[in-house]
Amino acid sequence: MEVGTDRPPLTVQVVSDGRAGIENQALGLAEAVQRLFPSRIEIKRVRWRKAFDRLPSALKAGWMLDPSSDPVFPSGGEAWPDLWIATGRATLPLSAMVRRRSGGRTFVVQTQDPRWKMDSYDLVVAPAHDGVVGPNVLSITGSPHRVTVEKLAEGAVAFEDRLGPLPRPRVAVLIGGRSAAFDLPEAHAAALADQIAAAVAAVGGSLMLTFSRRTPEAAKQAMTARLASLPGMIWDGTGPNPYFAFLHFADHVLVTEDSANMAAEAASTGAPVHVLPMVPLKSADKFARLHADLRARGAARPFDGRLEGWSYAPLNETERAARAVLDALSAIRA
Structure with missing residues (x-):
């Protein structure tokens, strides 16, 4: 048509x-x-x-x-x-x-x-x-989603004063939680947080962190405690959702491997997508296939503790x- x-x-x-x-x-x-x-x-x-x-x-x-x-x-x-x-x-x-x-x-x-x-x-x-x-x-x-350059810009307006001045690189961290295939126990969450804190501090950047409804409370508390000292914003679930704003301002996106939706949405921004490991509960072949697809497209790589930059054609x-x-x-x- x-x-x-x-x-x-x-x-x-x-x-x-x-x-x-x-x-x-x-x-x-x-x-x-x-x-x-x-x-x-x-x-x-x-x-x-x-x-x-x-x-x-x-x-x-x-x-x-x-x-x-x-x-x-x-x-x-x-x-x-x-x-x-x-x-x-x-x-x-x-x-x-x-x-x-x-x-x-x-x-x-x-x-x-x-x-x-x-x-x-x-x-x-x-x-x-x-x-x-x-x-x-x-x-x-991935799956169809609402993320576009225009939508992200619209969502960023309400957070411009808070996120715009943050030191770059600005690092969006998208944390999932327990599912049929993965878990995020407190100890693992704490270890991830320590890695993320070291990586952000090493480049003099800032943090924009959000959790999902599936994130265990103990994991939230462990990560918040270890990352709260970094410049940036940790969304506690109250007030307007900054998800689109985080993706708009992000120079890097870190996303846990349990969410196909978040990974695909992050890969539509053009920012490097770093995949955070979780604790497997059973075979997760379909997630492995998705991440392999994103790697083949140049969008995503496993998080190795460094915030290395790269470019790729955003997924559409x-x-x-x-x-x-x-x-x-x-x-x-x-």
Whole structure:
């Protein structure tokens, strides 16, 4: 699809369970579509009644949705959306229903690996490290996200006075936490903090540190205690989130190996990405594949205790996925 035609704007529904990390994948892809073609985006958040939440997707029906969910099916003569972009397990049966009930009027995109009825979606935008294949699958490095130069600049405005004057190099440190594959016990967190403190001090830089919701409290306390003396900012989770501002101002980004999303977002900035090791709980082959991909692209390297700089072409995978969506829509409606 090309801007300049007389087609009206695309109507786009972004659907998830509302968790920020999940929603931002679908919203990031929708915003990338909007940057390429005029679009009206509507965000929908859904949840299933507790009694039905754990049912297999094949057994779920629309009436099982919790009343707090946003309406996702047209009513009262409303038109079906042109584009449905959904993320997460909660949306899978709804995506299948929309594709079937709309009779092809809605182009259905599912991000992540659905692991269910791959032929129920017009396009699946899946992380390459998940190894998903199929005629309707587009593999990208990482997942779609909202990080762009413009978004980061917008997010930086509120923190300009605090972060702009910090001594360079400014080092953003993005800490994850316990997951199925990794853990961050207190002793390991303390050792990482000591390495980070030494590296930042060696170059006369500053620190911008944020934790995730999964970071164990003991790990937070250990890292904060060891890094608080450095110039910079440690976000304690209160007030406006400085995540975009940290990425905007960062000369280096350090990110724990447990988060594919944070690594891919960091690699879209052009700043060197240093991957911090965690304690493995089980085989983490898919994360190893992602990090190998990022290394091959020149974006990331394992953290070796030094803040060595390098350059690479920032990743722009979300826009690549958006172009694939628009190309597929154009082919269908030609």
